[in-house]
Amino acid sequence: MSFKDLELNMGPQHPSTHGVLRLKVTIDNEVIVRIEPVVGYLHRGMEKLWESLTYPQILPLTDRLDYIAAVSNNLAYVLAVEKLAGIEVPKRAQYIRVILSELMRISSHLAWVGFQANDIGAITVLLYGFEYREDFLDIFETYAGGRLTINGLRIGGVPFDLDGGLIGRIRKTLARLPKRLHEVEMLLNENRIWKHRTQGVGCLSAEEAIEHGLTGPCLRACGVPWDIRKDIPYSSYEDFEFDVPLSDQGDVYGRYLVRMQEIRQSVRIIEQALDRLPAGDHIAKVPKILRIPAGEVFHSIEAPKGELGFYIRSNGTDKPERVKMKSPSFINLQSLPSMCRGGIFSDVVSILGSLDIVLGEIDK
Amino acid sequence: MTSPAPFIFEFLIPLGKIIAVILYPMVMVIIMIWLERRVVALIQGRLGPNRVGFQGLLQPIADAVKVFFKEDIIQRNADKLLFNIAPVLVMFSSLLAFCFVPLGEPIRIGSYELTLWIAQSSVGLLFVLGMSAISVFGVIFGGWASNSKYPLMGALRSVIQVLIYEIPIGLTVLTVVVLARSIDLVEIVRAQQAGKVWYGFLMPVSAVVFWISGIAETNRAPFDLPEAESELVAGYHTEYSGLKFAFFYISEYAHMVLVSSLVVLLFFGGWLPPFANVAALSFLHKVPGFVWYLIKIMFFLFLYVWIRGTLPRYRFDELIKLAWKWLIPLSLVNFLVVVLLKLLL
Numbered sequence: 001m002s003f004k005d006l007e008l009n010m011g012p013q014h015p016s017t018h019g020v021l022r023l024k025v026t027i028d029n030e031v032i033v034r035i036e037p038v039v040g041y042l043h044r045g046m047e048k049l050w051e052s053l054t055y056p057q058i059l060p061l062t063d064r065l066d067y068i069a070a071v072s073n074n075l076a077y078v079l080a081v082e083k084l085a086g087i088e089v090p091k092r093a094q095y096i097r098v099i100l101s102e103l104m105r106i107s108s109h110l111a112w113v114g115f116q117a118n119d120i121g122a123i124t125v126l127l128y129g130f131e132y133r134e135d136f137l138d139i140f141e142t143y144a145g146g147r148l149t150i151n152g153l154r155i156g157g158v159p160f161d162l163d164g165g166l167i168g169r170i171r172k173t174l175a176r177l178p179k180r181l182h183e184v185e186m187l188l189n190e191n192r193i194w195k196h197r198t199q200g201v202g203c204l205s206a207e208e209a210i211e212h213g214l215t216g217p218c219l220r221a222c223g224v225p226w227d228i229r230k231d232i233p234y235s236s237y238e239d240f241e242f243d244v245p246l247s248d249q250g251d252v253y254g255r256y257l258v259r260m261q262e263i264r265q266s267v268r269i270i271e272q273a274l275d276r277l278p279a280g281d282h283i284a285k286v287p288k289i290l291r292i293p294a295g296e297v298f299h300s301i302e303a304p305k306g307e308l309g310f311y312i313r314s315n316g317t318d319k320p321e322r323v324k325m326k327s328p329s330f331i332n333l334q335s336l337p338s339m340c341r342g343g344i345f346s347d348v349v350s351i352l353g354s355l356d357i358v359l360g361e362i363d364k
Numbered sequence: 365m366t367s368p369a370p371f372i373f374e375f376l377i378p379l380g381k382i383i384a385v386i387l388y389p390m391v392m393v394i395i396m397i398w399l400e401r402r403v404v405a406l407i408q409g410r411l412g413p414n415r416v417g418f419q420g421l422l423q424p425i426a427d428a429v430k431v432f433f434k435e436d437i438i439q440r441n442a443d444k445l446l447f448n449i450a451p452v453l454v455m456f457s458s459l460l461a462f463c464f465v466p467l468g469e470p471i472r473i474g475s476y477e478l479t480l481w482i483a484q485s486s487v488g489l490l491f492v493l494g495m496s497a498i499s500v501f502g503v504i505f506g507g508w509a510s511n512s513k514y515p516l517m518g519a520l521r522s523v524i525q526v527l528i529y530e531i532p533i534g535l536t537v538l539t540v541v542v543l544a545r546s547i548d549l550v551e552i553v554r555a556q557q558a559g560k561v562w563y564g565f566l567m568p569v570s571a572v573v574f575w576i577s578g579i580a581e582t583n584r585a586p587f588d589l590p591e592a593e594s595e596l597v598a599g600y601h602t603e604y605s606g607l608k609f610a611f612f613y614i615s616e617y618a619h620m621v622l623v624s625s626l627v628v629l630l631f632f633g634g635w636l637p638p639f640a641n642v643a644a645l646s647f648l649h650k651v652p653g654f655v656w657y658l659i660k661i662m663f664f665l666f667l668y669v670w671i672r673g674t675l676p677r678y679r680f681d682e683l684i685k686l687a688w689k690w691l692i693p694l695s696l697v698n699f700l701v702v703v704l705l706k707l708l709l
Contacts, residue, residue: 008513121677127408193676346595346679
């Protein structure tokens, strides 16, 4: 066995490939020579399946794409369907959608910081991240009955109204969050080992990132101020005031900082939305059997992982003719080889973790 | 009247000691496994095992019973001889080292003097260090004989790591030897008693460098690269299962107990009570030395767990940089300073 050009098969069963991703890594001792992601181990034929389902039937299946942030998938899908069908969504429903998807963003980023720290070896942060996320899952449980894949939106609005009790609970959870984020940051931000493992690791310049089609926090960590919530607002995001956190490092540390700041911005958005929650209906009148006139539409949103878009082509029946999704994890994964260039083997796990991929979304 | 004394003294007591030298590390390992799981759990806001026995203290025994009945898998392409030798070698070397680890001053029973060690040698410290270095052969054999890539990488990392960190360990041990004028662990503790100050306070740099290198030597977090689960699955023991895996696991913990014992013996006065010079605290002398010794060892074992619960893992190049750029120069300078001061004063 030669140590030069040793081909190492990382996954599909490996502790830190975040599911069933397989990486063909060629290493020269500890230095990475080549890396090639192999996807498809979780392929469920979602897009084909959707062609035989009615529009409302598709909705719960979208939860299973990025299962860490289920509502974001729902949101991208319902917005596309509503755009195609020309359904006007009540303002209150739009605000509740914003609240739910921002709560999902927080819980997704908390899970991310836990996973990432665990990949780098800080086992305690994993438990911290998941403990804090638990509060948010409890909120979803109270709202929709589910915790992970909650099927929390409907075409035309949201299934349930937010009542006073739940609003108080959300506020209480959000008030607790800054102290908890500080706890994680105390463990990591100025930690020498953490900085060694993340700073200057997986660097990507802004031009390269755009060439690779990188989106989401990874793109903003390269210093590109692109946030669809800000640039092409949807679901009343234009009503809220928030900043787009940036970092000019383009490395794993930058992605970590951007995500931690994004959690704080999400808190700001939710608080504004709760304060100014308009009165009215929480769901528009949508016919039971939704037949959408022939046409096509593409709508994308800023999901926690990046730009999540749905392309839908309808043919006048109650089932779509074709649905294609642009999933951020899949697109972001293709920049992994460039990020790992010249790195050493341990960097693969920290770079892969920093991309925040979910295999449910990659393999669809 | 014939006395049974010769039989007791010459046969039963050594036999008892041999059993004790196997049991003592095992009991410490059981306590350590429990301590680690509970303390890490408390750091992380969990409960940890608390069902089997008092506060889950018997959990490691339950695990051992389970592991005993596990299927012993030997990979088809593995080198069977080396694959089987490796765990035994690791276990054997770490247990053998305990023969030279004294637990306290001899106890006088009538006319008989019961020594709390199996063997006292004028090169005891050298033997202990040598034995703990031999265990790396087990790791190499295990990693190589598995004929699999992850174990091989783990073994390679382990070899490089242990080789590098032996240097600062050797250099810091030398400072102790210079001060105590002995390589006998018992004599080193006695020298600390006579000198009225523990070497850890006399030479804090030595103590810290030895402790850091000791963590690296035992492959523990933040230097647990050879078995980094997020990178190498389980490192050199990926292909092992059942009892052989348990051997690796137990010997890793025994090794931790050994390094903690060495730190205590070399730098923190072994079984000596603290505040020996303060007359008001002389009641501390009433507590048996063995208890002090255990308390000190437990403190360092706790430190292991604390560090594991707090710090992320080093990357391989950073690990080597830490040794070459910091620990080795630091221990060299420290050694020179100690020797010069010893000569001048």
